[in-house]
Amino acid sequence: MADADSSDLAGLAAQLQASCLARGATVATAESCTGGLVAEALTRVPGSSGYVLGGVVAYANAIKEAQLGVGSSVLAAHGAVSAQVAIAMADGCRARLGSTLAVSVTGIAGPDGGSPAKPVGLVYVAVAAAGRQTQVRRCVFAGDRQAIRAAATVEAIRLLLDAAASLSSSPGR
Amino acid sequence: MADADSSDLAGLAAQLQASCLARGATVATAESCTGGLVAEALTRVPGSSGYVLGGVVAYANAIKEAQLGVGSSVLAAHGAVSAQVAIAMADGCRARLGSTLAVSVTGIAGPDGGSPAKPVGLVYVAVAAAGRQTQVRRCVFAGDRQAIRAAATVEAIRLLLDAAASLSSSPGR
Numbered sequence: 001m002a003d004a005d006s007s008d009l010a011g012l013a014a015q016l017q018a019s020c021l022a023r024g025a026t027v028a029t030a031e032s033c034t035g036g037l038v039a040e041a042l043t044r045v046p047g048s049s050g051y052v053l054g055g056v057v058a059y060a061n062a063i064k065e066a067q068l069g070v071g072s073s074v075l076a077a078h079g080a081v082s083a084q085v086a087i088a089m090a091d092g093c094r095a096r097l098g099s100t101l102a103v104s105v106t107g108i109a110g111p112d113g114g115s116p117a118k119p120v121g122l123v124y125v126a127v128a129a130a131g132r133q134t135q136v137r138r139c140v141f142a143g144d145r146q147a148i149r150a151a152a153t154v155e156a157i158r159l160l161l162d163a164a165a166s167l168s169s170s171p172g173r
Numbered sequence: 174m175a176d177a178d179s180s181d182l183a184g185l186a187a188q189l190q191a192s193c194l195a196r197g198a199t200v201a202t203a204e205s206c207t208g209g210l211v212a213e214a215l216t217r218v219p220g221s222s223g224y225v226l227g228g229v230v231a232y233a234n235a236i237k238e239a240q241l242g243v244g245s246s247v248l249a250a251h252g253a254v255s256a257q258v259a260i261a262m263a264d265g266c267r268a269r270l271g272s273t274l275a276v277s278v279t280g281i282a283g284p285d286g287g288s289p290a291k292p293v294g295l296v297y298v299a300v301a302a303a304g305r306q307t308q309v310r311r312c313v314f315a316g317d318r319q320a321i322r323a324a325a326t327v328e329a330i331r332l333l334l335d336a337a338a339s340l341s342s343s344p345g346r
Contacts, residue, residue: 036230057216
């Protein structure tokens with residue numbers, strides 16, 4: 001997926017839009033390493049205002065805390081790039097922006113910032129949805145900074161697609 | 174500027190990063206019609222975490238109110254695509270995210286949503302900065318949806334560059 005290009009993103013975003021509009025579902029985004037690319041990809045599609053409420057680009061940890069309600073203790077215990085922070089970002093985003101679904105992305109796009117335990121390309125993607133536990137996926141993407149960001153965005157939209165598909169049978173809606 | 178491409182954006186974003194890092198200035202974004210493209214363009218540059226705090230993609234009016242503090246009366250009186258709302262978005266973004274500079278973009282990227290008074294391509298860009306009145310510019314861009322979004326993003330980064338350049342002589346910092 002490191003070679004994800006803009007046509008992949010456009011196709012996936014169009015699929016998500018159709019799926020959400022058919023279900024009356026709304027989406028919000030909480031992005032760290034992708035820096036707005038998920039929201040940008042979704043809103044590139046005409047008519048996306050019918051289901052995209054908006055999102056938060058939480059690049060600094062202070063923004064993750066203030067705008068998404070991520071606990072400082074969670075950040076201190078696990079680091080910004082962790083499953084726990086991804087889940088807290090998605091849950092906080094969904095609660096604060098009031099969407100049916102919320103996706104979060106936190107990772108290390110590089111070229112700097114990697115370590116043996118958390119290498120460049122490590123990305124956590126989480127999706128929060130009504131009536132079910134928040135799902136999180138750990139990914140390690142290859143490629144340069146923009147390839148990692150694009151691959152993470154593809155993964156985020158795929159997880160949103162899965163979550164949207166499961167909504168119709170969810171008792172939470 | 175309707176033919177703004179990614180190399181324009183990358184060059185401008187790199188200039189802004191150098192200017193802000195040299196001054197110790199931070200940036201936050203508040204985007205409606207660009208849907209995250211301004212934040213995405215800024216954070217495409219390695220090292221952007223040194224000055225980009227984050228941003229809000231406020232696609233729905235409810236998000237403009239809840240996350241940026243834009244007054245419902247301002248939205249009702251002037252519409253989401255107006256100089257007044259652009260100023261309120263930039264001011265609210267700067268206050269809430271705590272940045273030195275904040276930029277906002279609100280407009281009509283089309284293909285739908287235009288009117289004789291507010292045609293497709295109409296975009297307001299505002300920049301809030303310490304120690305001066307918030308600046309707003311009215312633009313009308315040609316081209317399709319993505320060209321309008323790209324041109325608005327170029328304008329946003331240019332206004333941030335101007336604001337960053339003026340910081341060194343500002344008594345507000």
